[in-house]
Amino acid sequence: MNTTPQPDPKDRPARLTVGVVGAGRVGPALAASLQLAGHRPVAVSGVSDASRRRAAALLPDVPLVAPAEVLQRAELVLLTVPDDALPGLVTGLAETGSVRPGQLLVHTSGRYGAKVLDPALRAGALPLALHPAMTFTGTPVDVQRLAGCSFGVTAPEELRLAAEALVIEMGGEPEWIAEERRPLYHAALALGANHLVTLVAQSMELLRTAGVTAPDRMLGPLLGAALDNALRSGDAALTGPVARGDAGTVAAHIEELRAHAPQAVAGYVAMARATADRALDHGLLKAELAEDLLGVLAETPGPSEKPGPADTDGPDDTDGPEGDAR
Numbered sequence: 421m422n423t424t425p426q427p428d429p430k431d432r433p434a435r436l437t438v439g440v441v442g443a444g445r446v447g448p449a450l451a452a453s454l455q456l457a458g459h460r461p462v463a464v465s466g467v468s469d470a471s472r473r474r475a476a477a478l479l480p481d482v483p484l485v486a487p488a489e490v491l492q493r494a495e496l497v498l499l500t501v502p503d504d505a506l507p508g509l510v511t512g513l514a515e516t517g518s519v520r521p522g523q524l525l526v527h528t529s530g531r532y533g534a535k536v537l538d539p540a541l542r543a544g545a546l547p548l549a550l551h552p553a554m555t556f557t558g559t560p561v562d563v564q565r566l567a568g569c570s571f572g573v574t575a576p577e578e579l580r581l582a583a584e585a586l587v588i589e590m591g592g593e594p595e596w597i598a599e600e601r602r603p604l605y606h607a608a609l610a611l612g613a614n615h616l617v618t619l620v621a622q623s624m625e626l627l628r629t630a631g632v633t634a635p636d637r638m639l640g641p642l643l644g645a646a647l648d649n650a651l652r653s654g655d656a657a658l659t660g661p662v663a664r665g666d667a668g669t670v671a672a673h674i675e676e677l678r679a680h681a682p683q684a685v686a687g688y689v690a691m692a693r694a695t696a697d698r699a700l701d702h703g704l705l706k707a708e709l710a711e712d713l714l715g716v717l718a719e720t721p722g723p724s725e726k727p728g729p730a731d732t733d734g735p736d737d738t739d740g741p742e743g744d745a746r
Contacts, residue, residue, distance in 0.1 A: 435458050435459055435460065436454075436459045436460070436494075436495045436496040436524070437459070437460050437461075437462045437493065437494045437495045437496070438451050438454050438455070438459050438460060438461045438462065438494055438495075438496045438497075438498065439461070439462060439463040439464065439490035439491065439493055439494025439496070439497045439498070440461070440463070440464040440465065440475075440479070440490065440497075440498045440500060441465050441487045441490050441491075441497060441498065441499050441500065441501065441509070442465065442466070442471075442498075442499065442500040442501035443464050443465065443466030443471035443472070443474055443475040443484075443500075444471065444474070444500055444501070444502075444558070445474065445556035445557065445558035445562070446500045446528050446552065446556050446562075447464070447498050447500030447528070448464065448474050448475050448477075448478035448479050448558075449478060449556060449558075449562035449563050449566070450498055450500070450528065450552070450566075450590060451464070451478070451479055451482075451498060452478045452479060452560070452563050453563050453566050453589075453590040453591065454496075454586070454589065454590060455479075456563070457589035457590065459496065459589075461479050461482045462482065462483075462493045462494055463482065463483055463484075463485050463489060463490040463493040463494055464479055464482050464483070464484055464485075464490065465484065465485060465486060465487045465489075465490050466484060470558070472484060474558045477559070477560065478560060478562075478563070487509070487513065487518070488513070488516060488518040491513060491518040491519060491520065491523065492518070492520075494523075495522075495523060495524060496523075496524040496526065496586075497523060497524065497525050497526065498526050498527075498528065499525065499526065499527040499528070500527075500528050503529045503530075503531045503532065506527055506529050506532060506536055507532075507536055510525075510527075510536060510537055510539050510540055511539045513539075513540065514539035514540050514542065514543045515539070517543075519540045519543040519544065519545045520543075520544065520545070521543070521544025521545070522544060522545075522546065523544070523545045523546065524545070524546045524548060524582070525537055525540050525545040525546065525547055525548070526548045526549075526550050526586070527548075527549055527550075528549075528550060528551055528552065529549070529551060529606075530551040530553075530572060530602070530605065530606035530609060530610075531602060531603055531606045532549060532602060533549050533574035533597070533598075533599035533600075533602040534547045534548065534549050534574050534575050534576060534599060535599060536549075537549075546579055546582075547575065547576065547579070548573075548574075548575045548579060548582070548583045548586070549572070549573065549574040549575060549602070550571050550572075550573055550583060550586065550587060551571060551572040551573075551597075551606075552566065552569050552570075552571050552592065553569060553570045553571065553572060553595075553609055554566065554569045555613060566590050566591045566592055567591040567592075568591065568592070568593060569591070569592045569593065570592065570593045570594075570595050571587040571590075571592045571593065571594055571595065572595055572597040572602070572605055572606075573587060573594045573595060573596055573597065574596070574597050574598070574599055574602060580596070618687075619687075619691075620639065620643065622681070622684050622687070623635070623639060624636065624639065625681070626677075626680070626681055626684070627639070629680050629681070655698050655699070655701075655702045655704070656702065656704075658695065658698065658699050658702075658704055660695075661673070662692050662695045662696050662699065662705070662713065663695065663699045663704050663705055664705075664709075665705050665706055665709025665710060665712070665713050666713075667709070667712035667713040667715070667716045670692060670713060670716050670717070671716045673688065674688065674689065674716070689717055692717055693714075693717050696710060696713055696714060696717070
């Protein structure tokens with residue numbers, strides 16, 4: 421439920437024509453949400469067949485046109501392209517005269533703030549960075565998920581009310597992020613959400629190997645409770661063999677992973693070390709138990725500790741395969 425106070429009518433942006441440059445998973449969903457708030461999508465650009473299908477599903481009857489024409493038709497333009505493509509797109513649109521004075525130009529990159537839109541600002545555009553902290557599927561369910569979704573908002577101070585009002589109209593919760601903090605903000609979200617998918621997928625694969633027929637059903641309640649506990653209590657929610665200092669159990673885990681899923685060893689060790697450090701810092705792991713545990717973890721190279729030729733006869737040598745935790 422959106423608990424953010426609704427803006428006064430005088431602070432709400434007028435009903436706007438909306439365009440989307442980049443019909444990936446995010447842009448059509450945001451435009452569809454803005455349509456529910458009374459704005460009018462008028463143009464969308466997309467190259468791939470998948471982009472065209474998404475646009476047709478979420479924005480039926482909205483014409484597919486070139487990016488420059490999207491800017492010609494729309495008062496509010498959503499630039500929803502990959503992070504690495506955004507600076508070049510903005511520069512290109514500004515240099516070709518596609519940007520119009522007074523036009524609201526919104527990008528949805530988590531990495532960048534408003535300064536990436538400076539070329540468009542110099543052309544008279546009004547720059548906003550509105551990043552939804554949500555994972556998108558490219559289907560109509562995304563519009564529903566925006567209800568209560570936090571948005572990382574960065575904009576010039578004079579546009580702050582307009583930026584926050586647009587987020588609220590999409591059902592979101594605006595969270596102000598300083599320009600210089602955008603990369604850290606985005607790293608935090610990637611660490612939690614992107615890596616969670618990898619961890620869950622690996623866990624399901626291992627459970628199948630162990631003979632579990634419905635790993636999703638087994639993990640659902642466990643992971644749901646772990647997430648809820650972590651959000652409520654932070655590090656105090658840590659449980660399991662690392663937090664308890666069960667070095668023998670951790671050693672057995674690593675041995676089994678080496679045998680059945682060597683690609684998961686480096687990630688397991690890296691996360692176990694991070695967990696041990698946090699458990700120690702918060703008094704959950706007893707110092708006398710931590711020594712043996714950290715000894716077990718030290719015997720297994722982490723993702724950036726690949727043994728070289730000089731390590732063949734030292735105490736930290738290991739015959740285990742190396743992995744890369746991304």
